[in-house]
Amino acid sequence: MQTVTTQGTEPLLSITGMKKHFDLSPPLLNRMIERKPAQHLRAVDGLDIAIPKGKTFSLVGESGCGKSTVAKLVVGLYGPTEGQVIFDGADLTDLEASQRADYRRRIQMIFQDPYASLNPRWRVRDIIAEPMRSFGLVGSKQEERDEVARLLELVGLNARDGEKFPHEFSGGQRQRISIARAISSRPDFLVCDEPTSALDVSVQAQILNLMRDLQEELGLTYLFISHDLAVVDFMSDYVGVMYLGRLVEVGPANEVFHNPTHPYTRLLMDTIPDMGMTRRDRAPVAGEVPNPINPPPGCTFHPRCPLANARCKAEPPQLRAMPGDARVSCHAAEEGRIPPLAKGPQAQNDEPTMQLRASAGGA
Amino acid sequence: MQTMTHSADPLLQVRDLSIAFDTRHGPLRAVDNITFDLAPGEILGMVGESGAGKSLTGTAITGLLERPGHISGGEIHFEGQRIDTLSKDAMRPLRGRKIGAIFQDPLTSLNPLLTVGKQLVETIQTHMAMSKDAARKRAIDLLAEVGIPAPEQRVDHYPHQFSGGMRQRVVIALALCADPKLVIADEPTTALDVSIQAQILALLKKMCREHGAAVILVTHDMGVIAETADRVAVMYSGRLVEIGPVEQVVKNPRHPYTKGLMGSIPVVGGGLKRLTQIDGAMPRLTDLPSGCAFHPRCPKATEACTRVKPSAVKVDDGQVACLLYEGAQ
Numbered sequence: 001m002q003t004v005t006t007q008g009t010e011p012l013l014s015i016t017g018m019k020k021h022f023d024l025s026p027p028l029l030n031r032m033i034e035r036k037p038a039q040h041l042r043a044v045d046g047l048d049i050a051i052p053k054g055k056t057f058s059l060v061g062e063s064g065c066g067k068s069t070v071a072k073l074v075v076g077l078y079g080p081t082e083g084q085v086i087f088d089g090a091d092l093t094d095l096e097a098s099q100r101a102d103y104r105r106r107i108q109m110i111f112q113d114p115y116a117s118l119n120p121r122w123r124v125r126d127i128i129a130e131p132m133r134s135f136g137l138v139g140s141k142q143e144e145r146d147e148v149a150r151l152l153e154l155v156g157l158n159a160r161d162g163e164k165f166p167h168e169f170s171g172g173q174r175q176r177i178s179i180a181r182a183i184s185s186r187p188d189f190l191v192c193d194e195p196t197s198a199l200d201v202s203v204q205a206q207i208l209n210l211m212r213d214l215q216e217e218l219g220l221t222y223l224f225i226s227h228d229l230a231v232v233d234f235m236s237d238y239v240g241v242m243y244l245g246r247l248v249e250v251g252p253a254n255e256v257f258h259n260p261t262h263p264y265t266r267l268l269m270d271t272i273p274d275m276g277m278t279r280r281d282r283a284p285v286a287g288e289v290p291n292p293i294n295p296p297p298g299c300t301f302h303p304r305c306p307l308a309n310a311r312c313k314a315e316p317p318q319l320r321a322m323p324g325d326a327r328v329s330c331h332a333a334e335e336g337r338i339p340p341l342a343k344g345p346q347a348q349n350d351e352p353t354m355q356l357r358a359s360a361g362g363a
Numbered sequence: 364m365q366t367m368t369h370s371a372d373p374l375l376q377v378r379d380l381s382i383a384f385d386t387r388h389g390p391l392r393a394v395d396n397i398t399f400d401l402a403p404g405e406i407l408g409m410v411g412e413s414g415a416g417k418s419l420t421g422t423a424i425t426g427l428l429e430r431p432g433h434i435s436g437g438e439i440h441f442e443g444q445r446i447d448t449l450s451k452d453a454m455r456p457l458r459g460r461k462i463g464a465i466f467q468d469p470l471t472s473l474n475p476l477l478t479v480g481k482q483l484v485e486t487i488q489t490h491m492a493m494s495k496d497a498a499r500k501r502a503i504d505l506l507a508e509v510g511i512p513a514p515e516q517r518v519d520h521y522p523h524q525f526s527g528g529m530r531q532r533v534v535i536a537l538a539l540c541a542d543p544k545l546v547i548a549d550e551p552t553t554a555l556d557v558s559i560q561a562q563i564l565a566l567l568k569k570m571c572r573e574h575g576a577a578v579i580l581v582t583h584d585m586g587v588i589a590e591t592a593d594r595v596a597v598m599y600s601g602r603l604v605e606i607g608p609v610e611q612v613v614k615n616p617r618h619p620y621t622k623g624l625m626g627s628i629p630v631v632g633g634g635l636k637r638l639t640q641i642d643g644a645m646p647r648l649t650d651l652p653s654g655c656a657f658h659p660r661c662p663k664a665t666e667a668c669t670r671v672k673p674s675a676v677k678v679d680d681g682q683v684a685c686l687l688y689e690g691a692q
Contacts, residue, residue: 062556170644171413200412200583200645205627205638212637227557234629234638257631271561272631273586275613288526288559 011050011086012221013074013107013189018083020044020069024293041293043069045245047083048319051238053188056215056222058232058253060268061242062289067225070242071193074223075109076100087189105135108182112194114174118166124177125162128152131185151180154217156210172203179210183218193225208234229272233257241265244292244300247319251326261328261338263305299331307332372443373400374544374577375424380437380447382419382428382601384648390435391648394419395601397437398675403544406571406578408592408609410585410624412645416601417581421547423447424579425464426454442544460490463538463576465567467550469530473522479506479533480518483540490541505536509566528559535567539574546571549581564591585628589613597621600645600656607681617683619661655686663687 025031025038044066051057059067072078074085076092085092087103095103108131111117118127125148129138138144149159155176166174175195182190192211196204208231214220226232232239233253240250241264249262260266287304290296299317302308311331319329332338382394394416401407409417422428424439426446439447446457458464466472474482483502487493493501499518506514509532522530531551538546551567552560568591571578580592588595589609596606597618605618616622626639643660646652652659658668668686675682676689 062558172644201585202412202624202627202641203644205629205640206642208629209637209640228629229557230629230631230633233631234633234635267558269631271557273561273564273584273590275586275589275628275630288528289556 010052012053012088013223014048014050014086015070015074016048016084016086018044018047018070018073018085019081020066020073020078021081039293042245042295043292044073044080047245047247049240049247049250051189051221051223053221054215054219055237056224056235057238057240058224058226058236059240059242060226060229060232062227064244064289064292065242066245066292067242068193071109071191071223071225074191075107076104101135105131105185106187107189107191108185108187109191109193110175110178110182110195113198114171114178115198117178118174118181120166122165123162124152124164124166124169127166127177128162128180128184131181135185137185147184151184154183154214155180156206170203171199172206175199175203175207176210179207179214183214183220187220189221189223191223191225194227195224196231197226197228204231211235229257229268241268244289244295246300247327247329248301249326249328249330250319251322251324255324255326259324259326259341261322261326261333262330263307263332263338264301267304299329305332307337309337372403374403374405374442375401376438376440377420377424378438378440380420380423380439381435382416382423382432383435385431385433388649392435392651393432393601393648394423397598397601397603399596399603399606401545401577401579404572404575404577405594406568406580406592408588408595409579409581409598410583410588410595411598412583414600414645414648415598417598418549420598421464421549421579421581424545425458425462425547426451427458427464456490459486459543460541461544463541463543463546465531465534465538465546465548465551467553469527469534469554470522472534473530473537475522478519478521479525483518483533483537486537487540501540502536505540506533509533509536509570510562511536527555528563531555531559531563532566535563535570539570539576542574543576546576546578547581548578550583551580552587553582553584560587567591585613585624597624600651601648602656603675603684604657605681605683605685606675607679607683611679611681617678617681617688618657618685619663619687620657623660623662655684 020043022041022043024041026036030036049057059070061067073080080093090103092103128148128151129144132138132144132147138147148162152159152161157173157176196207199207215222224235236253239253239256240247243264249256249265256265260269290303296303298313298315302312317329317331319327320334322328322333377397377399379396379398380394381392381396383390383392411417423434434447438445480499480502484495484498487498487501503514503518506518511517511529511532525533548567552563555563564587582588592609594607595609595612597604599620605612605621612621616625623639623641627641629638641660646656654669654671655673658664671686673684673686673689675684678688
């Protein structure tokens with residue numbers, strides 16, 4: 001299986017041929033008596049990504065596209081239906097439980113909701129020390145206390161905050177606690193599932209800055225999951241755009257954001273509220289994400305795509321390399337039917353979308 | 364850009380409005396002396412972080428404030444009539460008829476046991492003298508207008524048969540079905556996916572323009588405001604810190620809080636290494652600082668800021684409540 005985003009360097013984590021299907025079939029008796037068909041939700045349907053060490057790979061997409069399922073597959077909360085998670089050369093889906101522990105220590109997760117992800121009955125020092133205890137990383141009580149204090153200060157809290165309970169903190173401070181817990185087992189890899197979407201913007205800025213600082217300081221590698229394109233652009237080295245369980249476009253962040261090829265990526269770019277105050281009318285993007293239990297045949301995006309033709313309705317496209325480093329899964333791109341984006345300075349955030357509108361007019 | 368807000372007779376006047384919650388430890392002031400006008404047909408964005416009091420202000424205008432919250436001072440005038448002192452019964456015909464409301468979660472604001480048609484017909488008949496058939500026809504027309512495909516069939520469907528974006532379209536139809544003069548839209552797109560959010564905002568704007576309704580758009584998302592509103596009111600800790608034409612507030616914010624807020628929003632293609640950050644968090648209502656509520660986080664705070672509560676002063680076409688600008692008057 002090919003790696004998608006790296007050239008030369010060995011990825012720290014790669015996912016190959018990943019599929020996760022959920023069985024939503026009615027009970028066997030109903031199927032037999034009422035002749036109800038079996039139903040499968042293909043939450044993730046063939047995904048290949050590779051994340052180089054020290055970099056941030058972001059998955060972006062709308063709700064139901066499968067991005068959170070990928071997060072759970074990577075940390076091992078779900079087992080895959082098919083495919084592998086290869087971390088530092090080892091296949092995590094095929095390890096003995098005893099061997100798995102050390103890899104689990106090296107992959108930690110930050111969750112979306114800091115109100116639900118911290119045990120309200122534990123003191124903060126216990127919350128942060130728990131991963132160290134379970135992996136046996138600290139010897140004495142004193143050592144543990146020092147380490148908790150160091151972690152609290154590292155994430156911008158006070159060492160004395162360890163004595164408090166989670167309810168005594170605001171949302172942003174709680175997310176700092178979550179981060180301290182995630183890094184307490186000295187991981188190499190963090191899975192961050194919408195870590196700032198429950199926070200106010202000014203607090204979001206603090207947390208995003210903190211995450212970038214920690215990445216630099218500790219050499220962490222991130223899998224970052226978000227629906228907010230501006231946040232993703234700020235955080236990422238590589239971006240994968242997901243639609244109904246598949247990647248439609250993947251590549252270096254600046255390329256995907258400044259030269260989006262797939263019609264869905266362009267659609268997402270066009271939905272970013274316009275802070276440039278140009279008062280453009282947004283292209284009215286028709287339609288919604290279809291039901292993933294019963295996805296459209298061919299390219300799953302074709303009902304919303306302005307460029308769809310007969311081939312798109314019949315044949316699912318594959319990820320193909322484009323000029324540049326991005327890979328796109330689109331028949332129109334392969335056949336050269338994608339209208340080009342006008343080239344120009346990309347200094348302002350509304351530029352790409354303006355260009356898209358100009359080109360989408362004829363479609 | 365509309366700058367006629369003060370020339371025409373305002374549709375809504377909010378004067379020194381305060382909202383308090385009675386607690387065992389005395390009253391908590393959640394909204395503190397806010398004053399603003401709204402012109403007919405104008406879209407006013409209200410922005411602020413959670414707990415800034417923006418939703419409460421909207422709730423107070425619709426008369427839906429629930430105990431222990433109550434209006435503890437000030438006045439609200441709508442079309443020249445004082446409405447904050449009206450009884451529940453006197454307020455009811457106004458609400459829905461003259462003042463519509465759109466809430467964040469479209470599933471909880473629709474009755475799951477009634478078809479959307481029934482809910483629309485009921486609302487139309489409550490506020491307008493119309494036969495059942497005429498009301499049903501109007502309901503179908505409205506559904507078509509908000510972009511629901513096959514409205515003749517969809518009118519007899521239940522809310523759960525609609526997707527999130529479609530439900531919010533129904534809610535917009537419901538809010539506008541009696542042609543209100545004012546719509547309070549409280550985070551109308553927060554529960555929706557980004558691509559649907561764009562559709563709903565465009566629809567809300569179009570519908571309100573066509574029906575001549577003014578809108579108070581309450582949101583925490585500055586992008587939504589920049590795209591939709593004519594004027595912006597920025598709230599912090601229950602106070603109005605800055606109000607002005609959207610272009611001025613977004614491109615040239617004056618209050619240090621607004622400046623920090625604008626700098627903390629990541630933009631695509633910004634190419635930034637770091638976001639501007641406002642350290643700390645908004646104070647709790649139980650623990651409001653003296654003077655300007657923003658002073659503990661403000662990079663420009665002086666000794667005076669810890670003592671004096673700033674009042675709004677005119678800066679260009681807007682107003683700013685900050686001591687930095689009081690001397691300039």
